[in-house]
Amino acid sequence: MSAADATAVVVTHNSAGQIVAALTALRQAQVPVRLVDNASTDGTVDLVRRRFPEVTVLASATNTGFATAVNRAAAGVDTDVVLLVNPDCVVTPGTVTELVRVLRDRPSVGIAGPRLTDAHGRVAISAHRFESLATVLASRFGGSLVPVSLRRLLSGRQRRAAYDACVRGAQPVAVDWLSGACLAVRRELFVAIGGLDEGYFLYYEDEELCLQAARHGAEVLYVPSVTAVHTGGASSSDPAWIWPHLYRSMLRFFARHRAGTLRAVRGVVLLRALIGIGLAGARMPLQPRAGTARLRAWTRVGRIAVTRPETRGGA
Known part of the structure; x- marks a missing residue:
């Protein structure tokens, strides 16, 4: 070759x-x-x-x-x-x-x-x-x-x-x-x-x-x-678009290959989302645009965490 x-x-x-x-x-x-x-x-x-x-x-x-x-x-x-x-x-x-x-x-x-x-x-x-x-x-x-x-x-x-x-x-x-x-x-x-x-x-x-x-x-x-x-970031830097895909894919991977710890991982993701929502809210008075984007992103991640992950088919 x-x-x-x-x-x-x-x-x-x-x-x-x-x-x-x-x-x-x-x-x-x-x-x-x-x-x-x-x-x-x-x-x-x-x-x-x-x-x-x-x-x-x-x-x-x-x-x-x-x-x-x-x-x-x-x-x-x-x-x-x-x-x-x-x-x-x-x-x-x-x-x-x-x-x-x-x-x-x-x-x-x-x-x-x-x-x-x-x-x-x-x-x-x-x-x-x-x-x-x-x-x-x-x-x-x-x-x-x-x-x-x-x-x-x-x-x-x-x-x-x-x-x-x-x-x-x-x-x-x-x-x-x-x-x-x-x-x-x-x-x-x-x-x-x-x-x-x-x-x-x-x-x-x-x-x-x-x-x-x-x-x-x-x-x-x-x-x-x-x-x-x-360099990274070729497609998007919008967390409201990127982070939900990341966490949805994470849960899909665990559903397929780490089913024994899936419930715990979902709990970790939900807790992280709740912390993120709180921090985003605190950030909004000083950085309204960034705070709003992060609030939207973590809210979407939280919803993903409480939804049963799909193990086959689309995203």
Whole structure:
């Protein structure tokens, strides 16, 4: 395999501000790109068609969700590797080449991903253990109140190992799952799994993909020797839109794979929503716009928490 054995799949939704950098890097890597646009209203489609005529653009009239869009694009891929790239992620030619080489040289590996950094070079924690009630508690109630160093100390050995691999690791290491901002996936594995689970509209489809890869006997490999720059926020920064999708997907994942702790997780989400509603209300006199957006978001999350999560079908 070489970089020519990969096809990049990109999904956009109001991504005009980020997509040029992402596609420029993929052009430099000489990787064909299949892009699905989920009903952008900011001129993303026209921009891509004008600046990158070599890109195959599939424009959707409605926002079908990330997983559905990826599967639509991937259906036309005939290379050995499907390279999933977020529109706010810049992947250098060297990173593409190395990820493809890893899949070529390690038959046991089905998914490989690079170290992710932000625009300032700060490393993102993108390699993880599969989620549990403990990780939900830490992530939803830790935040700035609990220093990262303390959270790391209190976490399990395998979770610490994944954290250390992100921050200071140099050698490839097998992990449970990787952030979907940039993933190289064997096409035959992607097909065998059935693509991304379209029951997730947004979020958790990467963890689900890696879980299904493991069930098919394939390793997920974190490759810290190469990097991709992930700036984040390509589609929306509106919490009233983003947070409900995040928590709905979280509950769906637990309903499917952690049913024994689902009720407790729903309780955690509801408590977090109630705290969020209270903090948003307190914030409104000083920051009415931000407070209103957060109040709307947490109210929607609270409603999701008390609704029985759907384990199959749409979001």
